Every structure is written in structure tokens, then in C-alpha cells.
Amino acid sequence: xxxxxxMKKPDVKVVLLGDMNVGKTSLLHRYTERxxxxxxxxxxxxxxxxxxxxxxxxxxxxxGREQFHGLGSMYCRGAAAVILTYDVTNWQSLAELEERxxxxxxxxxxxxxxxxxxxKADLIDPKAQMFQDSGGEPEDRTELEKDRTEPQVxxxxxxxxxxxxxxxxMILHKPVTHEDAVALYGRILRYKxxxxxxxxPAEKMCFETSAKTGYNVDTLFETLFDLVLPSILRKRNExxxxxxxDLEECRGKRARTSCC
Numbered sequence: 086x087x088x089x090x091x092m093k094k095p096d097v098k099v100v101l102l103g104d105m106n107v108g109k110t111s112l113l114h115r116y117t118e119r120x121x122x123x124x125x126x127x128x129x130x131x132x133x134x135x136x137x138x139x140x141x142x143x144x145x146x147x148x149g150r151e152q153f154h155g156l157g158s159m160y161c162r163g164a165a166a167v168i169l170t171y172d173v174t175n176w177q178s179l180a181e182l183e184e185r186x187x188x189x190x191x192x193x194x195x196x197x198x199x200x201x202x203x204x205k206a207d208l209i210d211p212k213a214q215m216f217q218d219s220g221g222e223p224e225d226r227t228e229l230e231k232d233r234t235e236p237q238v239x240x241x242x243x244x245x246x247x248x249x250x251x252x253x254x255m256i257l258h259k260p261v262t263h264e265d266a267v268a269l270y271g272r273i274l275r276y277k278x279x280x281x282x283x284x285x286p287a288e289k290m291c292f293e294t295s296a297k298t299g300y301n302v303d304t305l306f307e308t309l310f311d312l313v314l315p316s317i318l319r320k321r322n323e324x325x326x327x328x329x330x331d332l333e334e335c336r337g338k339r340a341r342t343s344c345c
Contacts, residue, residue, distance in 0.1 A: 218299025
């Protein structure tokens with residue numbers, strides 16, 4: 086009987102979190118397929134296995150819809166890095182990261198790395214708009230994502246942001262500044278009980294990207310991959326110290342040694 090091919094075992098996990106329509110799936114497609122692709126809202130979650138040198142990194146794309154919110158903590162379990170993604174043209178999507186998604190990272194590794202990423206930079210930054218990804222020509226963004234609307238339910242969180250609001254109490258839709266993202270990164274560190282001076286600096290962990298043109302997408306993922314290498318090495322050392330039993334291999338040996 087022919088051998089069943091085995092899937093490569095991931096050495097480490099990276100997770101994309103964020104509200105629907107911020108472009109998480111588009112970022113992943115831009116990085117892995119070198120092109121911008123129209124997508125529909127992710128249902129549950131999906132992952133891509135990336136070969137990074139001798140290491141295998143699984144990148145998890147999670148659903149931003151409220152109905153799939155409970156699955157987020159499961160996908161974050163054991164994560165070495167989390168990419169908290171927002172839409173640079175929509176301040177509310179940044180607030181959602183803290184109000185809905187930050188608590189999901191409680192199941193991530195204790196030394197998990199956090200990146201705050203503003204996508205769709207091509208809509209506000211001429212530099213991102215003019216950027217040409219060498220892997221392929223940018224494609225037109227359709228109205229698909231813009232047309233999708235869904236009710237949003239805001240929940241409480243340990244460190245609520247100071248949301249800009251109108252006199253009527255309605256959240257204002259306004260662009261997100263780099264300073265807003267840096268401030269959020271500082272609150273993430275405090276939520277995790279980490280000191281800023283001993284953590285990775287905000288200047289290194291706050292990105293603005295464009296899945297449409299490819300601007301900063303490679304820089305984002307490759308920076309994180311380099312940063313999670315210590316986690317990969319530590320995990321491999323732990324596995325060598327406490328080896329696990331390969332059940333498939335055991336079954337194969339048992340079949341070979343059995344007699345009629």
C-alpha cells in the first residue's frame with residue numbers, strides 16, 4: 086500500500102486578528118500569492134503554511150464577524166505572534182481591536198509578539214498608492230468589501246480606549262494616525278503586564294500596509310518571522326528534551342513485525 090504523504094508540522098504559529106473588512110485575508114494573499122485578490126468574509130478560520138528557511142510557519146487568518154468571535158481564542162492558543170489589523174481609514178476598526186480582540190490573545194504564548202497593522206494605506210498615503218510589488222501588478226479593489234455591512238456589538242475590555250465621539254455619543258469615523266496605533270501598542274503592553282522599556286519598541290511593531298499595492302507587506306511578515314525564531318528554537322529544544330511518540334510510525338512497525 087502506498088505511503089500517505091504527511092503534512093509538514095508547523096514550528097510556530099502567527100495569527101491575524103481584526104474586524105471584518107480590514108483586509109486580513111487580502112494581506113495574506115498578497116504575501117503568499119504576490120497579488121491582490123477579491124475575497125469574501127472568512128468563515129471561522131484558515132491557515133497557510135510558509136517555509137521560512139528550514140522552519141515551517143503557520144499563518145492563521147481568522148474571521149472578523151461577531152458570530153465567529155468565540156473561535157478567536159482557540160486560534161490564538163500557542164501563538165508566537167499576533168497581527169492586530171485595522172483599516173487606516175476607519176478609527177472604529179482600531180477601537181475594535183482593543184474592545185473585542187485583545188482579550189482573545191490571552192491564550193497565546195507568554196512571550197507572544199504583537200504587531201499593530203493599519204491596512205489600506207494606499208487610500209491615504211501617496212507613497213503606498215504608488216508602490217509597485219515586483220511580484221505582480223496591483224488589481225482594482227472592487228465594491229465587494231464596501232457593500233458588506235453587519236451590525237457590530239461592542240463589548241467591554243480591561244483597558245478601554247478614549248474613543249473620539251460626537252456630542253450625541255456616536256463614534257466618529259475618521260482616519261487613524263500613526264500616533265493612535267503607537268498609543269494602542271502601549272496599552273497592549275500594559276494589558277499584558279509588560280514594561281515598554283524591556284519590550285520591542287512601537288516604532289518597530291506598528292506598520293501601515295496596503296494589500297492592494299503590496300506596500301510594506303513583505304516587511305511586516307518577514308520582520309515577524311525573524312522575531313519568532315527564538316520561539317521556534319526554544320520549542321524545538323523542548324521537543325528534543327521531551328520527545329513525543331509518532332503513532333503512524335508505531336503502527337507501521339507493528340504491521341511489519343506481525344505474522345500470519
